[in-house]
Amino acid sequence: MKRKNSRMPLTVSIVLTGAILTLIGYINRRGSYRDYDQNVLKHPLFTIVFQGLHDGVKPGDEAKSVVEARQQEQIRQQEEAARKKAEEEAKAAAEAARKAEPVTEFPEGVNSPVVQAVSYGNEDRNYLAPEGTTWPLQQDGIFRPIQDEFYYLQSVDDSYFTDAVFIGDSRTNGLAAYSDLAGIGTFLAEDGLSVYKVFDAPLLYYAAAGSSPDPSKATVQEVLSGHSFGKVYLCLGINELGTGTTVDFQNEYKQVVEQLRTLQPDAIIYLQGIMHVSKAVASTDPVINNTNIVEKNTAVSALANGRDIFYIDMNSSVCDEDGNVLPELTGDGVHLKASAYAKWYEFLKDNAIVRDETDREAAGESGTGSPGQ
């Protein structure tokens, strides 16, 4: 160490390399190294070159913050997309949940209200359901109403009924014989028909327009299998008033409707309320009275789903405020006079469901659109 050599190779070497590193740092200070602390009071500029090296940033590379920002943006976009997807899925789930919620009540205008009647105290309670029985909306199978998926009754004209089939007892027979619907719609009716016997025997079959006015005989099965109808009108019950209780009646009715649905998957099914009777009959007969009728109507109305099964009650067009059929409209107190059927037809024209325009025009072939709007 006593050498008087005044050469300073290490000093020069370190100073030179340091200058180069500082220069590299300086040139890239706003580029590759912009993320690093450039407080030159604290430490020399070349430290940013080392920090860059440590992070894998070479001079000329993009600054780490730029790369990270881009990656963050990508992640953000991915997260955004995922979030949207999740949102949609949540929405769909909420939809399903909404659909799963039981509907306990229809909004006004979806179905006819069950027309009420005054009780005269002469009802034979054996044919009625136990006192206080309620008739909640049926939630099983085809009968289940779906929240917010309801159609509302509206007015239509004659052409609506060209693809309608009316199934029922003597009252439907009357509709076929005396109303203007004859020749427009199709009828399958028989006096005395009840829910227990709808599919059993051949019925009077009034084919739609274009065929002879005289009915032939056919079973519901045949007619409904062989043709496609847009609307099915069912009107039964007067003949079951003395058979079993309302609960039995409802159960049987349900099965009939299910069978109808199988035969006509796309048709609108109208469950028509049993027409009341006059005061004279209602106030005296223990079986055929409006209390019984109204209870059965209530049970039938619970089968509506507001979507493709509807309850309509034409009693509003023929009864007084007590729910008794107006005396001038009926001869025997149970059937309408021939001229009075027009009122029923009017009612049907004013209480129809149009799901889409094909319902209105009755295209005839296949069923109309699916519910949802």
Add this chain to the structure above:
Amino acid sequence: MGNIVVLSSAEFLFRFLPAFLAVYWITPRRYRNAVLFGASILFYASAEPVFVFVLLGLTIVNYLGGQAVYAANLTEKRGIHSPGVQRKRKKVLAGMVCLDAAVLILCKILALAVRPGLLPLGLSFYIFKMISYEADLYRKEIRQRPTFLSTAAYFTMFLQITEGPIMRYEDGFHKRGALRKCSRARFEDGLVYVVIGLGMKTLLADRVAILWNELAKIGYDSISTPLAWLGAYAYSMELYYDFWGYSLIAAGAGMMAGFDFVENFAHPYAANGVGDFYRRWHATLGSWFRDYIYIPLGGSRAGNAATLRNLFIVWVLTGLWHGGTLNFVLWGLSLFVLIALEKFVLRNVMQRSAVPGHFNVWVLIPLTWVVFAITDLDQLKLYFGRLFPFFGMGQTAVPGDFVHYLALFWPYLAAGVILTVPGVFRAIMRNRRHPLVVALLTVMFWGAVYFSVTTTGNRFLYLNF
């Protein structure tokens, strides 16, 4: 990156030191002590804004005490040998030494019992400087009256205040610093030492420290015996190169300012025994204890019993100086036992063969470092249980852990072993102007700076003594 008091930090090497050197060189010679003192106070205050006043206070007191002793010396020199003067000299010396020692002991106790932060930075080192200053004045080894600035610069000089070396006043401040000489050659040599020291600390010691820290993390109960031994050597290596590295940086920076090189480590692992080891390891501390404790007590001249007693006192004090917890006392005691053994029992054996001595250095000294390293005695016991698994301590080690860590660290361990050979170091120094060596040193320098910049500071191990 640490702040400027850590000599391996970028703040010190690239900001404080160059700024100091620039000012220092342009200052006329007679004001350089003032610059050194001023810079040192700034340096110290940056880390200890409160305790800097303790330093200043002790500086002033010791200076005044020293002046009194010196005045008494002058009186004697003029031929006045009154007992009064003698008494005064003795009293002042005793007072100064007691004060200095008391401050040191008090702070150490406070740091142990209350809060570690109560031990000011570098207290142990500068107190020892102060005591040596007083003693050297008393012994008339300092023959010129010290000025306040030379005294203050000596006590506070930033190059030595944090971890030594414990330089003597005469080595740089006597005769108006005649031994100090700024020259290009000295600067260059100083830089070489700084670079090597920085490399040792950052590229060797800090790397190997990771292994030792890993063992603590795993838990000593879960390391295998081979790994425990590997750990002991890793720690020994870490301590050696950390401290030697620091000493080289300090000495090298001193050379850049014109001071002569201060040797603190003289290849201790080449020693021929534990006694020799401690003449080479932290040499300035060893010589301090020798000159100011051992010899005043009688050294080895008053018979075997007294020698033993003196050795005992020195080593217990050495242990306590390093730390107040029991493991440090144990450490000091174990060294006392080894040195006494070598001196009295193994002397003949060691004269005939170098093997026992080297065994002591290479096998026993690392074991003593384990005692030094682990302050919790239960953990220490556990570690020794792993080193010597003959006492039925349960083994829950992960198989293959030794191989795993050896594979990770062997380059550093190998480098560490190679550098213990004095010839290697000397060869580097001898060829320090060779272009290849210069290139390697440059690369090593930047590599060390890189690690220093990109890892959180690994403060020198001795910074808290």
